[in-house]
Amino acid sequence: MVIHVSSQLTMATERLQMSRLANGEAENSHHKQSDQTPHQSINGRRFGNLGSEGASARPCPDENGGEVSDGIRKKAKQQKEMTFQDMYNNQGLFDEDEDDDGDWEPPQVQRTSQMALQRKAKRQKEMTFQDMYNNQGLFDEDDDDDGDWEPAQEHVETVKWFCTNCTMVNLDDVTGCDICGEHKESGILRHGYFASPFSNDLGPIEAEHEIKGGHRDLGSQIQTPSCSTAVGFDERMLLHSEVEMKSHPHPERPDRLRAIAASLATAGIFPGRCYPISAREITKEELQMVHSLEHIETVELTSHILSSYFTPDTYANEHSARAARLAAGLCADLATEIFSGRAKNGFALVRPPGHHAGVRQAMGFCLHNNAAVAALAAQVAGAKKVLIVDWDVHHGNGTQEIFDQNKSVLYISLHRHEGGKFYPGTGAALEVGTMGAEGYCVNIPWSCGGVGDNDYIFAFQHIVLPIASEFAPDFTIISAGFDAARGDPLGCCDVTPAGYAQMTHMLYALSTGKLLVILEGGYNLRSISSSATAVIKVLLGESPGCNLDNVLPSKAGVQTALEVLKIQMNFWPTLGSRFSDLQAQWGMYCLKNKSEDLSLSIPLNA
Numbered sequence: 231m232v233i234h235v236s237s238q239l240t241m242a243t244e245r246l247q248m249s250r251l252a253n254g255e256a257e258n259s260h261h262k263q264s265d266q267t268p269h270q271s272i273n274g275r276r277f278g279n280l281g282s283e284g285a286s287a288r289p290c291p292d293e294n295g296g297e298v299s300d301g302i303r304k305k306a307k308q309q310k311e312m313t314f315q316d317m318y319n320n321q322g323l324f325d326e327d328e329d330d331d332g333d334w335e336p337p338q339v340q341r342t343s344q345m346a347l348q349r350k351a352k353r354q355k356e357m358t359f360q361d362m363y364n365n366q367g368l369f370d371e372d373d374d375d376d377g378d379w380e381p382a383q384e385h386v387e388t389v390k391w392f393c394t395n396c397t398m399v400n401l402d403d404v405t406g407c408d409i410c411g412e413h414k415e416s417g418i419l420r421h422g423y424f425a426s427p428f429s430n431d432l433g434p435i436e437a438e439h440e441i442k443g444g445h446r447d448l449g450s451q452i453q454t455p456s457c458s459t460a461v462g463f464d465e466r467m468l469l470h471s472e473v474e475m476k477s478h479p480h481p482e483r484p485d486r487l488r489a490i491a492a493s494l495a496t497a498g499i500f501p502g503r504c505y506p507i508s509a510r511e512i513t514k515e516e517l518q519m520v521h522s523l524e525h526i527e528t529v530e531l532t533s534h535i536l537s538s539y540f541t542p543d544t545y546a547n548e549h550s551a552r553a554a555r556l557a558a559g560l561c562a563d564l565a566t567e568i569f570s571g572r573a574k575n576g577f578a579l580v581r582p583p584g585h586h587a588g589v590r591q592a593m594g595f596c597l598h599n600n601a602a603v604a605a606l607a608a609q610v611a612g613a614k615k616v617l618i619v620d621w622d623v624h625h626g627n628g629t630q631e632i633f634d635q636n637k638s639v640l641y642i643s644l645h646r647h648e649g650g651k652f653y654p655g656t657g658a659a660l661e662v663g664t665m666g667a668e669g670y671c672v673n674i675p676w677s678c679g680g681v682g683d684n685d686y687i688f689a690f691q692h693i694v695l696p697i698a699s700e701f702a703p704d705f706t707i708i709s710a711g712f713d714a715a716r717g718d719p720l721g722c723c724d725v726t727p728a729g730y731a732q733m734t735h736m737l738y739a740l741s742t743g744k745l746l747v748i749l750e751g752g753y754n755l756r757s758i759s760s761s762a763t764a765v766i767k768v769l770l771g772e773s774p775g776c777n778l779d780n781v782l783p784s785k786a787g788v789q790t791a792l793e794v795l796k797i798q799m800n801f802w803p804t805l806g807s808r809f810s811d812l813q814a815q816w817g818m819y820c821l822k823n824k825s826e827d828l829s830l831s832i833p834l835n836a
């Protein structure tokens with residue numbers, strides 16, 4: 231089922247739609263109940279009732295169509311169960327030697343690292359799943375109760391704390407997060423991912439001195455600001471936060487920027503090797519190139535309201551409209567700086583994110599579409615063809631909608647899709663653009679979670695780069711969500727910082743290096759900090775490190791690639807031979823194994 235997100239939907243139908251996505255059915259007592267939530271209607275748009283008592287008890291769908299107020303732990307458990315289940319179903323693919331606990335020998339040398347990775351990932355997930363299974367009684371006392379929520383009795387209540395790194399709730403008697411291991415008083419907001427996850431913050435850490443010392447030695451090599459990497463950041467974007475107290479912190483929270491900024495500072499990258507651009511709020515005229523006037527005015531209205539909601543999971547406070555204007559303004563100015571050659575390339579450290587925001591609606595934590603604003607700013611500065619690569623784990627339905635009929639902007643997205651069951655439901659391979667712009671929208675929809683570096687690099691080699699090279703952009707934007715990163719509570723995928731560095735490196739040479747990376751989603755602070763740092767190091771000219779060129783894709787990854795190639799070869803002739811080569815190799819492999827239930831044993835590189 232492919233759900234097309236439409237601005238015509240009321241919030242109630244959106245909720246129903248999301249409950250369908252979550253439960254595979256339209257009728258659901260939770261959502262019937264929540265649909266009765268009173269709303270404040272402002273300028274034709276509905277806002278959640280403000281600060282109403284018990285509001286936090288009402289379930290509301292989140293990015294994965296889960297029930298936020300049932301507790302993120304429960305949701306994480308379901309997600310991991312699904313992932314675990316997927317792996318359980320597919321375990322024959324990778325763990326042929328499961329009975330062998332001792333000396334593990336790779337069947338083929340070239341598969342060693344791949345197999346080891348898969349096995350390690352599987353063990354980790356199993357352990358986490360097991361942990362949660364053992365502890366589920368602690369938090370899910372109301373598991374059997376799908377209907378009316380009752381506050382726990384006083385004697386049952388225990389002191390809990392929320393993990394800074396992953397937002398999960400933990401009991402007071404543990405010092406390390408049950409899910410991610412982060413210490414209760416972690417220094418991640420001060421030192422970023424350089425802080426030890428396992429001990430409380432002890433002030434300055436060694437990494438800081440080491441790295442800063444190292445930099446002093448490299449002083450003469452630091453480039454002058456005018457031709458270096460620019461970073462767009464402004465502290466006022468930290469003021470955008472959810473006012474209403476729910477059962478756990480909203481995943482799209484100010485600490486995301488704090489943790490990345492702390493990591494960059496500790497590494498001596500920013501401030502240090504990158505230079506800041508001054509913040510500017512985007513104008514209404516600039517926004518109108520992307521969004522309807524009604525959308526812009528609706529966002530502006532929220533600055534007069536303590537707490538408001540565009541959708542059950544997309545909040546605003548009094549500072550959100552300005553934060554969104556700053557985010558879009560920074561992206562526009564970075565695009566102009568880079569295209570004009572005043573900056574070599576750039577990273578927009580911004581929030582709220584943007585890629586779900588469409589012409590007429592805010593949704594999926596996004597208010598204004600920052601990447602779309604940046605693409606048009608680059609075109610105003612003279613760019614003829616802009617490429618947007620969106621590696622956020624969710625489909626950028628807003629960006630796709632904005633450029634759906636536009637041949638001058640090529641949108642390529644890699645995302646979990648699962649037949650439309652994964653939020654926001656759009657982004658099937660068959661969605662290719664409309665009205666003469668067919669082929670200028672390329673969707674690479676993963677059919678399951680757990681996708682790792684191997685499948686991303688494989689898709690880059692066989693789809694993203696061939697199409698991008700033929701398109702020959704003069705400006706490139708990455709919609710860089712880091713929610714496909716290993717450890718992300720919403721994405722449940724397995725991309726590592728080395729994978730993100732490699733993907734950045736692969737796009738680095740396109741459009742003569744005119745590359746702007748814009749932060750979208752990503753909710754595990756350690757994962758997003760280490761990933762963003764790895765990406766910026768590549769922007770600064772460092773080598774991406776590990777060579778991931780000879781990766782082996784998963785079976786599901788090859789199937790997705792073949793599906794996309796078969797569709798897109800109608801618009802990009804260069805893909806024709808790739809499709810037949812890959813299909814032939816795939817056919818040979820299937821024949822050789824006489825079954826599709828074995829892992830790939832042949833390299834499928836270009």
Ligand SMILES: [Zn+2]
Pocket residue numbers: 393394395396397398407408409410411412
């Ligand atoms: Zn945690």
Ligand SMILES: [Zn+2]
Pocket residue numbers: 620621622623624625626643644645
């Ligand atoms: Zn994406």
Ligand SMILES: [Zn+2]
Pocket residue numbers: 622623624711713750751752
């Ligand atoms: Zn996302």
